[in-house]
Amino acid sequence: MRSMSDDHTHVQEFFTARAADWDSKFPDDGPVYAAAVAELGLREGARVLDAGCGTGRALPPLRAAVGPSGVVLGADLTPAMLEAAVRAGRDADGQLLLADVAALPLRADSLDAVFAAGLIAHLPHPAENLRELARVVRPGGTLALFHPIGRAALAARQGRQITPEDLRAEPNLRPLLAGSGWRMTSYVDEDDRFLALASRDS
Numbered sequence: 001m002r003s004m005s006d007d008h009t010h011v012q013e014f015f016t017a018r019a020a021d022w023d024s025k026f027p028d029d030g031p032v033y034a035a036a037v038a039e040l041g042l043r044e045g046a047r048v049l050d051a052g053c054g055t056g057r058a059l060p061p062l063r064a065a066v067g068p069s070g071v072v073l074g075a076d077l078t079p080a081m082l083e084a085a086v087r088a089g090r091d092a093d094g095q096l097l098l099a100d101v102a103a104l105p106l107r108a109d110s111l112d113a114v115f116a117a118g119l120i121a122h123l124p125h126p127a128e129n130l131r132e133l134a135r136v137v138r139p140g141g142t143l144a145l146f147h148p149i150g151r152a153a154l155a156a157r158q159g160r161q162i163t164p165e166d167l168r169a170e171p172n173l174r175p176l177l178a179g180s181g182w183r184m185t186s187y188v189d190e191d192d193r194f195l196a197l198a199s200r201d202s
C-alpha cells in the first residue's frame with residue numbers, strides 16, 4: 001500500500017518536471033479561467049482558496065472578483081509550481097501556501113468558496129480530501145471543480161479512453177460530493193471546459 005508521502009512524492013515529481021513550462025504550454029487559457037471564476041459568484045470582500053493553485057493562473061481573476069478587501073489564497077504541495085507562480089508575479093494577487101489540501105492550515109468555515117482546477121484527478125483520497133475542503137468553507141459556500149478542457153478532450157490529449165469509473169463522470173461525482181459535505185448544483189462537461197459547482201451543506 002502506498003503511504004501519504006509516496007503519494008506526495010509522485011505528485012511533486014510529476015509537477016516539478018512540468019512547472020517551468022506550465023504556463024507557456026497553455027497560453028490561451030486565461031479567458032476560460034476567468035469565465036469559470038465568474039460562475040463562483042464571488043462578492044467584493046469574499047474569501048476564496050485556489051486549491052492546487054499550481055502556477056496561480058486563477059489568482060488574477062479571483063482577486064479581480066473579490067477586490068482589494070477580499071482574501072485570496074493559493075495552496076499547492078509542489079514547491080516548483082509555487083516558485084513559478086512567484087516568478088509570474090501571481091503572489092501579488094493571492095497569498096501562496098505550501099500545503100496539502102488533505103490538511104489545510106485554515107480554520108473551519110473560514111472561506112466563502114474554493115476553486116480547484118485540474119486537482120481532483122490527482123487526489124489519492126478524493127472523498128476525504130473533498131471533506132477537508134468542505135471543512136474550511138462556510139455552510140452555503142461554493143466549490144468549483146474546473147478543467148479548461150472537457151473529459152473527452154483531455155482523455156484524447158493523454159491518449160486514453162474515458163472509463164465508466166472516471167471520478168469526474170456525473171454519476172460518480174454527484175455521490176462523491178454528497179458524501180463529502182457538498183451538494184452538486186451544476187455540471188458541464190463540454191469540449192472546451194469541465195465545470196462542476198457544488199454548495200457546502202448547511
Ligand SMILES: C[S@@+](CC[C@H](N)C(=O)[O-])C[C@H]1O[C@@H](n2cnc3c(N)ncnc32)[C@H](O)[C@@H]1O
Nearest residue numbers: 015052053054076077078081100101117118122
Ligand atoms: C493539473 S495541476 C493544475 C494547476 C493549476 N490549478 C492550473 O489550473 O493551472 C494540479 C496541481 O495540483 C497540485 N496538487 C496535487 N495534489 C495536491 C494536494 N494534495 N494538495 C495540494 N496541491 C496538490 C499539484 O502540485 C499541481 O500543481
